[in-house]
Amino acid sequence: MEMQEPFDIEINGVEYSVFPDEKDTYTIFKDGKEYVQIIKDTETSWLKLNPETGLPMFGMDEEVNLIGAEILKTE
Numbered sequence: 001m002e003m004q005e006p007f008d009i010e011i012n013g014v015e016y017s018v019f020p021d022e023k024d025t026y027t028i029f030k031d032g033k034e035y036v037q038i039i040k041d042t043e044t045s046w047l048k049l050n051p052e053t054g055l056p057m058f059g060m061d062e063e064v065n066l067i068g069a070e071i072l073k074t075e
Contacts, residue, residue, distance in 0.1 A: 009070040011063075018071055025049070028067055038064050043072075 004020035017029040024040035037049040039056055046068030047056040 007074060011066050011070060016067060026071060038068060
């Protein structure tokens, strides 16, 4: 499987840079800094990964779901 190229998305006037990692996992940069790592849970639900353990953190995060929805539009 070839690695996808990084790409930018915009949500509510905020620009994010998306760097694909492994399958369904992405590192998100905001304002030029590493911001959050996310993983696809279901078609409509995305989870933040704990920066220390790399494990999914359960809990509704609207921003993470919005980022995930934009990522799906690019596929």
